[in-house]
Amino acid sequence: MTDTEKPTRGRPRTMDEAAVxxxxxxxxxxADPADVSVNAICQMASISKPSLYRAFGNEDGLTLASLDRYAERVLGDLFAILQRNQAxxxxxxALIDFALNDQRLETGCLFYKMRAGKHRLGPKTRQRVEEIDAAAVHAFETYLKGQQDAGAxxxxQPTALIARYLMEQIGLALTQRATQEDLAGIRSSLTLALSVIRKA
Structure with a gap:
């Protein structure tokens, strides 16, 4: 070691935030996101609590970052179905197939879980849940209005009401899927529920 070199103190920051x-x-x-402790995440990810806090600030920061990552990867694919502007x-x-066949949704949808228990989450995560919820309703409503304007x-009924109905029916199907209910039965129920939109 030269006179100008200094020894490194502490542990190097090698934590892979994306992996965490x-x-x-x-x-x-x-599980219920509010029931998953920071200690449990640290143990599963093989990282220290100080490292996690340095990266995400606190538990609210971790749940917020997790929801954002999930929304980008999974909900983005759902919105893409609407953005195709098909009949x-x-x-x-396609929405039914996505809800029932996508392997990432086998244990349910993180967004719907966080929305159902948002009163137990931190303020930043709660705000993001509300923002995503509003964006989702807007995406469904925009699609429906486009179909309406095209005469198709x-x-x-107000498109906002139908958009919310469509969202809730998909959410119910995802909840049923997470509890390992029969997929054929879930598909039949969801298809029936959405038939009122087809006939609207």
Whole structure:
């Protein structure tokens, strides 16, 4: 070691934040996110609590970052179905297939789980849940209005109401899937629930 070199103190920062978020998302999906402790995440990710706090600030920062990562990867694919601007029937069919066949949703949807228990989450995560919820309703409503404006679909009900209904039916199917209910039965129920939109 030369006179100008100084020994490194402490542990080097080698934590892979993306890998930690993958662990956190997986853990939050398997249980109620508010019941998953920081200690549990640290143990599963083989990192120290100080390292986690340096990266994410606090538990609220971790749940927020996890939700953002999940939204980008999973919810982004759902919104992409709407952005194709296909006709109503193939779009609804694609949404049903996505909800029931995507392996990332096998244990449910992290967004819906966090929304259901948002009162137990930190303020920043709660705010993001509300923002994503509003964005999702807007995405569904924009798609439905596009179909309406093109003369391909009509309804005497407000598109915002139908958009919310569509979201909730998909959420119910994902909740049923997480509890290992029969997929064929879930598909039949969801198809029936969405038939009122097809006939609107």
């Amino acid at each position: 978020l993958d662990v956190a998302v997986s853990a939050y999906q398997r 109503l029937d193939p779009t609804l069919d 679909w009509a309804s005497d």
